[in-house]
Amino acid sequence: MAQGSPQAVSPSARWALLFGNFAIGCGVMVVGGSLNDLTRSLQVSVAVAGQLITVAAVMMCLGAPLLAAALTRWDRRKLLALALAWYAAGHALCALMPDYAALMPLRALTVLSAAVFTPQAGAAMGWLAPPEQRGRAITFVFLGWSVASVVGMPLHSYIGETWGWRSAFGLVAVLAAVGAAWVWQALPEGIRPPPMNRQAWREVFSHPRLMRIVAVTALAGAGQFTLFAYIAPYLRQGLKAQAPEISLVFACFGTLGLIGNLWLSQRVDKLGAARAVGWLLALQCLSMALWPLGGSVVVLLVVVVPWALSGFACTSAQQARLATAAPALAPALLAMNTSAIYLGQALGAAGGGLMMTANMAAGRDTFMGLSVLALGWTLLALWLSHRVRQEGLRAKG
Template sequence: MPLSLIILALSAFAIGTTEFVIMGLLPDVASDLGVSIPGAGWLVTGYAMGVAIGAPFMALATARLPRKAALVVLMGIFIVGNLLCALASDYNVLMFARVVTALSHGAFFGIGSVVAANLVPANRRASAVALMFTGLTLANVLGVPLGTALGQYAGWRSTFFAVTVIGVIALLGLIRFLPHQRDEQRLDLGAEVSALKSGRIWLSLGMTALFSGSMFALFTYIAPLLGDVTGVSPHGVTWTLLLIGLGLTLGNIVGGKLADRRLSATLTGVFIAMAVVSTALRWTSVALIPTEITLFLWATATFAAVPALQINVVSAGKAAPNLVSTLNISAFNVGNALGAWVGGAVIARGLGLTSVPLAAAALAVLALILTLITFRQSAGPDLAPAAR
């Protein structure tokens, strides 16, 4: 296992922690800065929009740089953004700092996944990408609860100072251990943009958005579902989220290995599993043990798709790997917003929390249909088969 992959995973851990830890710190931030909880919640939205909109622009801005240099620049922006968060004097400065931090997120994961795939033989590319994204899953398992605990003990700013330190360590690791890829092709802006004419790319991005929509339709409302339907205590919700995090980590690793063997079958199987398990939660959510088992299976099945989806878009957009893989991260965030809206709309229409898993299952079915269409048409010149 190349040490450089560990450094990329550490970078992903830092980025994932700073993205999600704000959710656990919202009450502290709102109280300290004198804003409402919904107002503080816009810090989450601002970050997501910064990722979705800023990612392709940052990919284009760094397109002429070698990938190692691009990753170093992006991690530098991440460090500056987190330091600004820690030093923010008011809400507006914190929002600005969150958006600055988000600018590095999508492009780093996009370019980083290309680098990770190129560090290993072709038959291990998805596993390498999965290892990098393990940092993101560990951010949910360890980074978020530890960051929240630190913020509650020493003030929310201490969490962003801690993430800044992790970012500096990751930056030094990138500079020291990430190799220069001598055979790397420098892609100009025209080549990057013109490659987006491929229909296969947009089908693949649609698959990613629908996948993420299915995941976040359920994940966004998991706490009220557990509390109001299953009857789990707030402390119990924390342990359930830890269990989900373990499932996400396992799924990420297994999904990478499966995608290395057969990409299309992996994505097809994952979306079927997501639809079935999400539907099952509609009935199992009324009892504790069945709920815990179902959610672990759901988390494992769900994150098995992540490395496969990333490799899928890179295979579809070989002429513009930096931009296309970064757009995939934007598609993830578009799906996040879509899923949260769909789940909220189900609840707002009075269908109840137990209908949210069914909405998630419906989005998984749509992702499955799009997957079947994509790989059925892959025989055409514009829709070449994804790498196996």
């Protein structure tokens, strides 16, 4: 199969990979969406339950580059289908776990498949698509994460509040199983991007500009998950919201995220991924700076609009930025970027959990502190992104 052939990427393959990312996104978000019932059912604190997010993020952070190196010669059709099958089985078993101590290690093993699927789906699409369509093709695949935030996050929240977290995990298992079958049916055999040898990995790690771009992803993720990981308990305990209101917040956030990602996917090649990242990070900073004004569910919905529009789009833009910066190194770079996404999630969730533990509550005062921490992370990401872009412009000049 030749690289860069427009006929090589069928619509069915694109949609199958998008759905696979949808299932992956639903699984990553299931803890945050059902966090209230997890704390009640397993009889642990919000901060302790939130560490399920941190541990999973650490596993995905470490797993993405290591598994990318170990599985570099696998046919991507087989690799991606097996990753989703593992994800389905893991979430089904998680739903059966009797307590927190049993759930934690199984959750950590389950999410390793997310560390495989997301970067390798992007790398496969980048390898198949012609150069002039590469950015659009990659961002299309990552729309699955935005759809997960629209459908999955509010659905997890509603299911968790109504039928319990085990049902939410069971839903993820079903979605992943469907995704595995679809990917196996839709993708052709022989999708084998050039294997990454040790020299290629050394080139990735020793390239300062590429590593700084990856660092932007980690900083931005830390900013988002400092707040996002604990929104459900904040709405319940801080704003006294009920299950329908919590689901509404997640649905609005996700819908706006999908709109932002759709807008980006149509314009990223023309606008330039690096410029897009700067604008998207600035929008996130705006929401985090305005967070203290969100004293009710209605006002909070208004405050998060800029963040919701830009959050998932920023991640997609970073993927496109790396894939176009060094196409030959795309499998390793996208694995590193996926690692950075989850490193950011781990930093954000862990930092937020420590702050909540110190304050022994999930009330408004605690979240004001979280918003300041989130803003600090995101401003740092914005500064670094601008610096890297200026370096690139000077190099071209």
